[in-house]
Amino acid sequence: MSVSNIKITKVNSDRVKSFDFENITFGRTFTDHMFSADYIDGKWTNLEIRPTEPLSIHPGNMTLHYGQALFEGMKATKAQDGTPLLYRLDKYLTRINASAKRMCIPELPEEVFFGGLRELVTLDQAWIPPQSGSALYVRPFMFATDDHIGVRPSNTYKFMIIALPAGPYYGRPVSLRAESTYIRAALGGVGEAKAAGNYAAAMYPTKLAQEAGYDQVLWLDANEHKYIQEVGTMNIFFVIGDKVITPNTDGTILKGITRDSLITICKDKGIQVEERPISIDEVIDAHKNGSLKECFGSGTAAVIAKVNKIGYKDQDYSLAESYQISSMLKESINGIRAGIIEDKFGWLEKLPILTTV
Ligand SMILES: Cc1ncc(COP(=O)(O)O)c(C=O)c1O
Incomplete structure (x- = not known):
């Protein structure tokens, strides 16, 4: 070895x-x-x-x-x-x-x-x-x-x-602001790379979101400011109805290794996972009709960060703190890692x- x-x-x-x-x-x-x-x-x-x-x-x-x-x-x-x-x-x-x-x-x-x-x-x-x-x-x-x-x-x-x-990591739930002015990555850019400059470029919009009372930026796509990409140093997941939905890796987001692990665990447990474009409007509609059950970020540092609020266009959408799937996933990953x-x-x-x- x-x-x-x-x-x-x-x-x-x-x-x-x-x-x-x-x-x-x-x-x-x-x-x-x-x-x-x-x-x-x-x-x-x-x-x-x-x-x-x-x-x-x-x-x-x-x-x-x-x-x-x-x-x-x-x-x-x-x-x-x-x-x-x-x-x-x-x-x-x-x-x-x-x-x-x-x-x-x-x-x-x-x-x-x-x-x-x-x-x-x-x-x-x-x-x-x-x-x-x-x-x-x-x-x-x-x-x-x-x-x-x-x-x-x-x-x-x-x-x-x-x-x-x-x-x-006893992280408290985090709040996110869906960003309609600045972007993190465009197709053909370096969003999928863990390039140091990606993090420098995210600092100013993140500072603005924090000044407005949110913890992190929820990045939207560069063309239409419509499709959800990821968050700070995390990929993002939504539980809508009985499905777990996460944006597909289209070249603009990091191919998170925690993301991949969570998808694997969900599928193994028979939970339906969709990797596909998901718009901020779909998430807000799901919130309005009561089918948005959970939202969480995934990354090496936090493993899972539960999301308790999403802000979009001056409106806040609070999430009920049930976190059934996210808690199960966090325990699974930490349990595997601890042997x-x-x-x-x-x-x-x-x-x-x-x-x-
Ligand atoms: C921009 C970004 N997205 C997502 C992630 C999550 O990736 P991973 O689960 O591999 O840590 C990270 C952290 O590495 C990140 O920096």
Whole structure:
């Protein structure tokens, strides 16, 4: 399982023993080690794990100017016997390479992506929080490293993986504003890629929605502002009548791995799922006639975020907080990830337990 060509330099004294797993502020504490690889002269090389530390960057670094950068977000968990578990690795590899292709960044060989992840998570497994529903958030990312002014693809790149402990996600239900002025993605654009710039472009409309009292933007299509796309860092689902409906992946939305997992679980449980264009008018009509039962977002970070209100054209539509299907789905995914529910779809990969940690 280990990739022999990764050079490993361990920290002298790890910080994990003094880390307070009961009070995790997500986003600020990074594990002891990071993985990096360089793309130079047409190949990925310099595979290395070393103590997490700042990078030194030239002011002419192309990423800073032209944004040729992308990322992924995954979670590692622990089974009850302490075995570290990775989730749906193949899907994340497919997606990072699809994003890379669109951003004109060289794709990653399987052994670099899988090897880096397996080695880093194995080494830093003591950072996987023990509480149920919590996880180690793993952030692979790629960016241009040429020092060059002038728009062209970089000749050199870095692929890195860092990781951060994340506490249990007790998210309260969220409110969404369907956005009729700004757009996130158009057909032919980069909506399907996890390109860094997608997130920068969403910040201003999100800020406006938050100033108006909503948590997130519900993105609508670029042509007609009619068909629902997704939310912030989540795909979106509606339960209308006895059907679960989610927008189809038409090239404008991220092919969410949680989305795919939820669809698989629903179908396995005999719940009818439709992946198709769904308009904001259809959702509002369903709300008016009482058939809109649930709405929830799906993503690696939250797993499922229940939605309690949708705002559209100065009108708010509140949802009854029943959440039957969304609660069942959340328990299923968290249960599989914690090794409590049988992994019947073969989504988990076990890593070795290190006895020295
Ligand atoms: C824009 C966007 N949509 C959807 C998702 C959900 O995808 P996943 O379930 O793979 O985390 C994410 C998070 O990665 C995202 O950033």
